[in-house]
Amino acid sequence: MNPLLRHLLFFGLFAVLPALGAADYQRDIKPILRDRCSSCHGPLKQKADLRLDAGSLIPRESHAEILTRIVSDDEEERMPPEGARLSPEQVSLLRDWLASGAPFPPEEPVAKSPRQHWSFLPITPHPAVPESPHPHPVDAFLFGTGAAPRRAPDGSLLRRVHLDLIGLPPTVEEQRRFEEIPDLAAAIDNLLTRPEYGERWARHWLDVVRYADSNGYERDAEKPFVWRYRDYVIESLNRDKPYDRFILEQIAGDELSDASVETHVATGFLRLGHWDDEPADPQTDRYDQLDDIVSTTGQAFLGLTIGCARCHDHKFEPLTTRDYYSLVAIFEPLERPRKGRTELPLPIEGTEVYAWREPSAKAPPSTILIRGSVTRRGDPVQPAIPAILTERQPSFPAPGEKSTLRRLGLARWIADESNPLTARVIVNRVWQQHFGEGLVTTANDFGLMGAPPARPALLDWLAHWFMHEAHWSLKDLHRLLLTSQAWQAEKKEGAPIRYRRLEAEAIRDSMLAVSGQLNPKRFGPAFRPPIPLAAIEANTDRTSVWKPAAEPETSRRSIYAYIKRGLVIPMFETLDLADTVSSCPQRQVTTVAPQALTLFNGDFANEQATHFAERLRREAGSAPEAQIRLAWRIALNRNSSPNELDRMKSFLTEQSLEQLCRVILNLNEFVYPE
Ligand code: HEC
Numbered sequence: 193m194n195p196l197l198r199h200l201l202f203f204g205l206f207a208v209l210p211a212l213g214a215a216d217y218q219r220d221i222k223p224i225l226r227d228r229c230s231s232c233h234g235p236l237k238q239k240a241d242l243r244l245d246a247g248s249l250i251p252r253e254s255h256a257e258i259l260t261r262i263v264s265d266d267e268e269e270r271m272p273p274e275g276a277r278l279s280p281e282q283v284s285l286l287r288d289w290l291a292s293g294a295p296f297p298p299e300e301p302v303a304k305s306p307r308q309h310w311s312f313l314p315i316t317p318h319p320a321v322p323e324s325p326h327p328h329p330v331d332a333f334l335f336g337t338g339a340a341p342r343r344a345p346d347g348s349l350l351r352r353v354h355l356d357l358i359g360l361p362p363t364v365e366e367q368r369r370f371e372e373i374p375d376l377a378a379a380i381d382n383l384l385t386r387p388e389y390g391e392r393w394a395r396h397w398l399d400v401v402r403y404a405d406s407n408g409y410e411r412d413a414e415k416p417f418v419w420r421y422r423d424y425v426i427e428s429l430n431r432d433k434p435y436d437r438f439i440l441e442q443i444a445g446d447e448l449s450d451a452s453v454e455t456h457v458a459t460g461f462l463r464l465g466h467w468d469d470e471p472a473d474p475q476t477d478r479y480d481q482l483d484d485i486v487s488t489t490g491q492a493f494l495g496l497t498i499g500c501a502r503c504h505d506h507k508f509e510p511l512t513t514r515d516y517y518s519l520v521a522i523f524e525p526l527e528r529p530r531k532g533r534t535e536l537p538l539p540i541e542g543t544e545v546y547a548w549r550e551p552s553a554k555a556p557p558s559t560i561l562i563r564g565s566v567t568r569r570g571d572p573v574q575p576a577i578p579a580i581l582t583e584r585q586p587s588f589p590a591p592g593e594k595s596t597l598r599r600l601g602l603a604r605w606i607a608d609e610s611n612p613l614t615a616r617v618i619v620n621r622v623w624q625q626h627f628g629e630g631l632v633t634t635a636n637d638f639g640l641m642g643a644p645p646a647r648p649a650l651l652d653w654l655a656h657w658f659m660h661e662a663h664w665s666l667k668d669l670h671r672l673l674l675t676s677q678a679w680q681a682e683k684k685e686g687a688p689i690r691y692r693r694l695e696a697e698a699i700r701d702s703m704l705a706v707s708g709q710l711n712p713k714r715f716g717p718a719f720r721p722p723i724p725l726a727a728i729e730a731n732t733d734r735t736s737v738w739k740p741a742a743e744p745e746t747s748r749r750s751i752y753a754y755i756k757r758g759l760v761i762p763m764f765e766t767l768d769l770a771d772t773v774s775s776c777p778q779r780q781v782t783t784v785a786p787q788a789l790t791l792f793n794g795d796f797a798n799e800q801a802t803h804f805a806e807r808l809r810r811e812a813g814s815a816p817e818a819q820i821r822l823a824w825r826i827a828l829n830r831n832s833s834p835n836e837l838d839r840m841k842s843f844l845t846e847q848s849l850e851q852l853c854r855v856i857l858n859l860n861e862f863v864y865p866e
């Protein structure tokens with residue numbers, strides 16, 4: 193036999209043998225059963241009295257029948273009865289697994305009745321902090337009687353806290369002051385009073401509420417005055433508006449007894465979705481708009497994927513189409529101010545506001561749409577909240593003079609202290625931004641399909657504390673989390689904090705801060721930075737689609753950059769900007785080659801490197817050693833090591849200072865907070 197062939201056969205066999213019968217339950221089997229079977233054979237529904245959502249529930253007698261059903265060619269028999277049939281690979285995995293006795297891990301949890309799902313149950317009323325030598329409650333929960341991890345060095349903590357709270361590295365002057373008085377708690381307090389805090393944290397919220405400056409679709413027209421909503425979020429955070437009030441304003445700011453221009457602006461939240469100004473089917477489009485509002489409200493405030501119940505009862509959650517259309521009924525009185533294809537802002541006291549309006553206090557009738565179809569109206573529905581979340585429906589207020597007050601009813605229920613989801617969801621979002629990963633890793637999904645909380649007692653303690661001790665103050669929550677030893681732990685394997693690359697905006701803003709170009713101008717209409725020609729070449733109206741501004745306007749913070757749905761700024765896109773169409777619970781962190789090109793060869797990065805070099809010459813003089821020392825301080829917020837100093841000095845004998853700056857802006861250390 194040909195030796196090569198023999199080799200192949202030999203290794204081939206070995207490669208195949210272990211795979212036989214080695215279908216792994218968690219990895220291979222459970223996902224199939226979950227995605228294709230558990231909607232009818234799971235905690236919600238048990239067709240033929242059969243549950244397949246946990247190994248211990250699958251009766252031995254059914255093994256043969258399962259196999260028969262999944263391979264059957266009889267449409268009446270085949271499982272699953274809907275959708276594509278299982279692939280040959282899936283069938284063979286299931287066959288192997290069943291043949292080997294259908295093993296499963298003994299500790300696999302079995303979902304209780306949906307009503308007992310943890311996040312639908314009330315928040316533990318007075319959760320106790322565990323006995324622990326650690327005075328900080330977060331540490332007591334995380335470390336118990338064990339030791340806390342080692343604290344990171346002061347210098348890196350200062351950098352970390354700056355990037356985390358304001359999205360900019362500390363200046364040399366701030367580093368000096370901190371070295372004199374290394375009081376981290378004071379530094380945290382100080383950063384929380386700075387306007388840059390709102391500019392940093394508003395961006396997190398804008399991700400959750402699908403913010404963009406344009407409508408998307410063919411024409412992708414600008415949303416007039418939508419930036420007022422962005423500014424509203426920044427100011428609300430800076431003024432530490434209590435989160436329950438923040439909810440009321442965004443959902444029902446026009447219906448509040450103390451409604452103002454500001455609270456009207458807040459309802460821009462409802463109008464941020466993408467919008468087709470020339471839909472093929474205006475009726476369906478209308479329900480797409482309402483769906484955008486209902487789905488986003490569900491995910492953003494409640495961590496519920498209610499949008500899945502638009503066409504059929506939710507397949508995995510205890511949410512019905514009736515629940516869905518009862519929520520639709522709450523928003524159905526809204527109308528989008530427009531003149532044909534052109535959107536109109538709403539004048540409120542002579543200020544132009546980007547919001548919907550209710551033309552009358554009399555609500556139109558609402559019904560279920562069977563299978564989501566506008567031509568198939570079902571039962572009438574009244575405003576209500578999903579039945580699973582309450583024993584008793586909250587009372588919706590009677591219609592007011594100008595509007596139905598339905599949204600006010602919903603907003604009050606969401607912002608109520610007895611709501612089991614609201615506080616848990618927001619506390620988890622804040623935790624996620626500080627610790628890199630949420631206690632619940634699916635920040636927009638607290639339902640049955642969401643991840644269970646890693647630390648349920650801690651999450652409940654935080655949620656309770658946030659409402660009752662901090663009175664919904666986000667700044668108090670930041671202060672609490674950041675003063676824990678857990679958050680201040682040294683960066684290493686197994687630390688309670690996960691390090692993620694900075695977001696596109698923070699990278700860009702940090703570059704501007706380091707180069708000395710950052711323009712602190714706040715608020716107002718968005719600016720358009722220059723973008724590569726290649727990005728617009730394919731566009732039909734490439735002469736008008738993107739008119740970039742000039743410096744210093746383009747050196748403003750990234751939160752003020754124009755987000756056009758159909759033409760996302762390439763640098764942001766490359767660095768994983770949030771999806772602009774639906775709520776984004778957490779930025780992805782991909783690692784792809786274009787990122788290196790953007791950061792190393794992109795015009796923006798090179799311009800900032802040039803500015804940075806000029807700044808170093810200006811501030812450090814012409815001696816290479818002084819330039820290097822200062823560069824390290826400004827960009828990396830630490831002293832250069834003797835080794836780094838030597839290497840950079842020799843680098844500068846062959847290369848320009850601009851090149852050195854370019855290298856620094858591309859160091860891993862620059863884009864990862866220590
Ligand atoms: C859309 C709903 C639905 C899905 C999804 C579904 N089933 Fe079923 N299943 C049913 C219904 C309804 C019955 C009872 C009617 C029948 O026997 O055909 C049933 C019956 C069965 C039975 C027969 C039980 C008995 O004792 O007679 C088996 C086995 C089964 N399903 C396995 C599966 C498997 C495995 C999957 C996923 C690969 C699956 N089913 C997905 C609806 C579903």
Ligand code: HEC
Pocket residue numbers: 227228231272274275276499500501502503504507563564
């Ligand atoms: C625009 C309408 C619509 C929406 C919204 C929708 N579905 Fe469906 N879905 C359907 C239709 C139609 C079917 C096929 C027939 C049926 O089950 O009603 C289906 C079937 C399914 C099935 C069974 C198919 C299979 O392969 O076994 C699952 C599971 C499912 N949907 C999950 C979801 C989830 C999760 C969401 C939300 C992310 C969702 N659906 C949102 C229309 C929709």
